[in-house]
Amino acid sequence: MSPSNARSPSGLLVRAGQIAREFDFGSHDARKVTAHFVEHMRNALEHENSLSQIPSYVRAIPTGREKGVFLAVDLGGTNCRVCSVKLHGDGTYSLVQTKYPIPRPLTVNPSYKPLFRFIAEKIRDFLEEHPEADIHNGDPGADLPHPRREDFRKLGFTFSFTYEQHSLAKGSVMFWDKGWDIPEAIGRDPCEMLQEGLDELEVPVLVVALANDSVGTLLTRAYTSSQDRTSARKMTTVGAIFGTGTNAAYVERLENIKRLHGRADFQTLQPDDLMVINTEWGCFGDGQDGLLPSTEYDDLLDAASPHPRQEMTEKRISGLYLGELLRLIVVRLADEKLFTMTLDPASPVFRKDGIESSLLSDIAADGSDNNSQSIAHIAGALRADNVSADDARAIQVISKAIARRAARLAGVALAAIIVQCDQRRESPTSTASTPLLSSKSGAAVRVSQKPIFGGSKVTGSSSSSRSTYRSGLSAVCRRFRAFVYGVVRSLGLGWLLRPAMAANRKPAVVSPEPEPPQLSPSSSTMTEDEDKDGRAIEVGVDGSLIEFYPRFEQEMREAVEDVLGPDYDEKRLRIGMAKDGSGVGAALVALAATMQNETA
Structure with missing residues (x-):
């Protein structure tokens, strides 16, 4: 390309089209990647050391008839959100919340104590x-200045960092992102660290559940x-996050979660026992070079990230990275002197993570004939x-491709x-017909929690936690492993863990010409219409990307098809927003914890 052509608007648009085509992800590649993901999911359900397919220990699905008042805390990367959630029992809730910015010195600190005291x-x-x-509510214990510990307000804790979960109310921090x-928090339990801070301040609140945001969304x-719902067979199967990060949770048969079968509390399994699984699908494709769609810009982004060659799916989906991909391409086009526009030397384009992903949504939503809205946004x-207009059009073409x-x-x-849900679709789905039905007892239990500082008679989660702790030696080994993982990852050497993990895991089987996974025929005796309705796949979603980016849901649906x-x-795939999933979901996990204690 000659210099004169390179500087022309047509040269810019041609170059933008070339780059956009590098982000093509066709049907053949989609089927190949799906085959790997399915195999990865099934293998990870077997192996305890997997960093994905993490059991949530939530064994009941809400029906909308639950009642109670719970506290919830959502700890994210920037803010700490505290909520009070009142479940009305009719599928609606009331939410009171406050968001508190987290001081930076607390996020980079040798000790966990300042953060959790905050x-x-x-x-x-x-x-x-x-x-x-x-x-x-008139309860005689509601006004006591020193309520008993069992009468403390119950709290669910959404912890938006990577942790290994051991029970509904216990986990261990694996690494920070x-x-x-x-460093001091690595290998420690987030619930215990928060409870320690609450007890020091004599706040009458009991942390009863550790929640993941995708589980909460489900x-x-x-x-x-x-x-x-018009059929008891319909239930929410998936909860997915498409925002700054991405993740999903789904409902799995407990008999398929073989990594739990050696535990004393899972020795007796019933055919209808279920558990919500946290997929941590952001790491799907890690260690599988050439599997995921990739461009030179993906490679540049990955190399500059804190954890190279890790979280490879996350780096291609989540809002945290889409703006950075666009920035890297804009820098390339600027270096090639293809733009008409002039960039300020202090432009965010020249700073890592300087472009927010919201810009992609703003540009995609431009309905003007002359790209005037995009021009203003850019x-x-x-x-x-x-x-x-050509500058805006070129950036728009690339943004849409990303x-x-x-x-x-x-x-x-x-x-x-x-595919994974469909291969076990014949399992009973009776959990959708009664309020947070415990699959262990088969009995529905209503918990009408007292308002804040109220005198609830529901016990805390200590008995559940004790019953689900591993034996002493196993717990020590798990804690040590989490510590090692955290140290290695913090040094940017996470790739060293791959050989050890691969040695304990069946290799992924990916056919070079995989057949599209087919849905198995129904064995139900219901009528065709009832069967079609009852087999609906309910997906709850949350996050700014799917909420605000035009056609994100439609493009996602087309890939599924x-x-x-x-x-x-x-039409089987029913996708709906689940707003406040990390807060309301944490409250629902807290409810599940109290109920599973009562039925244990």
């Missing part, structure tokens, strides 16, 4: 600042969509002058879950 302080402040969340680094969708976000690939890869991961083939009925 969270405890904010819980105390929240209870003082929101008396409207504490509705006195999002720029955090708290439970929230199940609770709020209850009124839409000028503001990039600190650029003289942005031309987002389309992200949506299609998300659809592939979702298709893998659908590409994978599952022409016989797949697209």
